[in-house]
């Protein structure tokens with residue numbers, strides 16, 4: 639019993655790598671610059687990705703569908719109707735502080751909404767827009 | 773040896789509900805569009821297991837925990853016996869299978885409980901990782917369980933998978949259960965539907 643509990647605890651303890659949104663953005667930016675030198679994160683590109691109706695998935699056509707038109711507002715899951723905390727770090731200090739979590743959700747949500755994984759440049763653009771806290 | 777009724781209806785229906793719901797939960801695990809389905813599948817599994825715990829006390833003979841939960845020594849002896857010319861035959865669950873069943877039931881409950889926290893957004897990354905870890909352990913246990921079933925089937929030249937559908941196995945007449953107890957299946961279904969609904973709230 640005790641052994642099992644310890645195993646569960648160890649398995650369950652996330653290898654939390656705390657980071658700031660700025661650091662996570664910087665690493666996406668560095669990756670994007672490696673692919674295309676001269677790349678600069680763009681708020682406009684990020685806003686476009688955030689609001690674009692991709693229409694790939696009938697149930698979840700756009701990021702803004704769940705995260706609402708404004709990243710600083712609390713969201714609502716279009717499928718389950720459950721509340722989602724605001725995406726903007728200015729409104730929710732937990733956002734973009736765990737690289738593994740950020741990567742996981744970019745992977746999941748881009749795959750379904752965009753129909754493929756997002757590139758490092760798209761992630762950097764998206765974060766730059768979201769971090770403005772509009 | 774005769775063909776005798778061993779598994780009642782709640783055991784069989786519950787088993788195949790677990791298999792179906794587990795497959796559905798696994799396939800929908802990476803998707804937000806399927807998140808509602810995923811939560812319902814997990815809820816269904818929790819409901820089946822909760823019913824099974826109760827059925828393990830009041831159910832038919834071979835469904836009762838008291839009839840198949842044995843010490844680790846008995847489980848080891850059984851596994852060793854499988855390699856011999858005359859593998860020990862058990863009408864109900866064998867002692868090694870009994871341990872697998874407890875692990876499957878326990879992991880299912882823990883996985884579902886951690887999933888509930890994720891769904892309620894009430895445990896953060898910690899709950900997400902715990903849920904993923906427990907579910908992977910459950911998958912590993914399922915593979916081990918299926919391997920054990922196939923091994924047992926070969927060792928005894930008896931199709932145990934088929935028995936989980938029909939309810940019949942080879943055994944002495946006195947080991948048979950008297951009825952297949954169809955009515956408690958309604959309680960099983962009620963429990964599963966209630967949990968599925970509640971998990972998706």
Ligand code: HEM
Pocket residue numbers: 783784786787790791792794795824835864865866869873876877880914917918921932933934936
């Ligand atoms: C989600 C996957 C699965 C879970 C959670 C699961 C769970 C269980 C449980 C709890 C039992 C005990 C039955 C009872 O007494 O109520 C059991 C028995 C059994 N399962 Fe599964 N099972 C799974 C997949 C499978 C699959 C895929 C097969 C077939 C290929 C299978 C074949 C059997 C058989 C034949 C037994 C009876 C074992 C015996 O003869 O003692 N199971 N399983």
